[in-house]
Amino acid sequence: MRILSVVGARPNFVKVAPIARALAARPDRFEHRLVHTGQHYDGRMSDAFFADLNLPDPDYHLGVGSGSHAHQTAAVMLGLEPVLEAVAPDVVLVVGDVNSTLAAALTAKKLGIAVAHVEAGLRSGDMTMPEEINRRCVDAISDILFTTDRLADENLARENPPGRIVRVGNVMIDTLLDQLPAASGLDMPTRLGLPAKGYGVLTLHRPANVENRDILADLLDAVRAGADGLPVVFPIHPRTRGRIEAFGLADRLSDDPHGPGLFATEPLGYREFLGLIHGARVVMTDSGGLQEETTVLGVPCVTLRETTERPITVLEGGNRIAGVAPLAVRAAIAEALDRRAEPRRPALWDGHAAQRIADVFCELYPS
Structure with a gap:
């Protein structure tokens, strides 16, 4: 065949x-x-x-x-x-x-x-x-x-x-389970000078979130405020970086993982990124796949969208649909940080x- x-x-x-x-x-x-x-x-x-x-x-x-x-x-x-x-x-x-x-x-x-x-x-x-x-x-x-x-x-x-x-x-979970031992062996938190479960991870790439200056600025500010001093690692999609620079929002970013702002990194390979989210205390994202991966890893997830095509991650995992309104995003992050998620594998x-x-x-x- x-x-x-x-x-x-x-x-x-x-x-x-x-x-x-x-x-x-x-x-x-x-x-x-x-x-x-x-x-x-x-x-x-x-x-x-x-x-x-x-x-x-x-x-x-x-x-x-x-x-x-x-x-x-x-x-x-x-x-x-x-x-x-x-x-x-x-x-x-x-x-x-x-x-x-x-x-x-x-x-x-x-x-x-x-x-x-x-x-x-x-x-x-x-x-x-x-x-x-x-x-x-x-x-x-x-x-x-x-x-x-x-x-x-x-x-x-x-x-x-x-x-x-x-x-x-x-099949995405097939890959996660296959690659998790190698990803964990990279010890990404230590490489970044951060304690395991002592940082958050942010990803943003959807045009609805990054092509509008007001929405993008509000999201960056809401994530920083909601994290309440918790370091947030932000591997930046090239399009998102371009929009941040064009909109004059670069002051929201930092090159110090322990300083104020969002710790910006270049895009990471699959294993590096898997190791990063595995060690995170919370993930904030507009990605679909991350909602599934965090469910299996037991990492609380805050989805920065109004809807999800993966509602099983809400019903059976630790995913929260926050939308993009600043107060709702901050509240969802606070709730995620306050509650412990458990690894779950849907059928x-x-x-x-x-x-x-x-x-x-x-x-x-x-x-």
């Missing part, structure tokens, strides 16, 4: 890595090819992830780079079509909800190639989020819908998509999701 996986952004790499290993373990059954669209093209944020995750070099690199949503989606479709025609895969596997995911699913489906979507059924209900549009469109045309949890199953059951719904668990978040995906492919495409 010939499977072609398409990745384009850092969360995709984390999710496809265990799938690539599971398929490679059965060379008599699978021929796996990997396409990197280049949607994330910064070497610090792309190449480093491939190295940390032991992902093989991509068989194809489309090099689409940055641009508007329309530009990225169109560029991936134009670059991927000749690859699909040359490889003629039985299935195109897409992960997550980025523009590369949508573009690959559309291109494959129009060529009559089956599409398998990993992380199907996640819904925030917020159609102003580009990711929500992407994930709904991909699920509507996918042939196999691999889900992470029961709530995703319920979302798809209501929508009645044409594809087969199979709950396999969370099938056990490190074997990728193996289940390989098993499903064997079942659906017998030799």
Whole structure:
């Protein structure tokens, strides 16, 4: 069986890595090819992830780079079509909800190639989020819908998509559990001169939070105030750093982990960042994947968004949806610091999701 996986952004790499290993373990059954669209093209944020995750070099690199949503989606479709025609895969596997995911699913489906979507059924209900549009469109045309949890199953059951719904668990947690020993061995708190459980971590990258000066300034100030003297490490996404500098907000940042402000660092590799959040007392983020990772690690999480497509992390984990209003953010951080979270693993978040995906492919495409 010939499977072609398409990745384009850092969360995709984390999710496809265990799938690539599971398929490679059965060379008599699978021929796996990997396409990197280049949607994330910064070497610090792309190449480093491939190295940390032991992902093989991509068989194809489309090099689409940055641009508007329309530009990225169109560029991936134009670059991927000749690859699909040359490889003629039985299935195109897409992960997550980025523009590369949508573009690959559309291109494959129009060529009559089956599409398998990993992380199907996640819904925030917020159609102003580009990711929500992407994930709904991909699920509507996918042939196999691999889900992470029961709530995703319920979302798809209501929508009645044409594809087969199979709950396999969370491949991102496969990677976390595989990499956690190496990440812990880095001892990131000590490297930064901070005590374990004696600091917070902040990430911000969503356009709704970083492209508006007032919202960005309010969030930075609210996090500093809510942390109430607790050091906050802030590995900064390149786009976010650019906005902070353009908006004249650089005075909110510090190069001293013990001083006032947010301790700004360059983007970190996967293992470094995993080690950082594992040792944190609280994580504040607008990322989707971090809500899942902190649930399994038992680190309280404050989500700086109005909605989440991962409500299982609220129901079964230590995630709080704070929104972006300063007083609500400060209150959510204070609550997170006051309450202890426990490591939780929702059903099938056990490190074997990728193996289940390989098993499903064997079942659906017998030799």
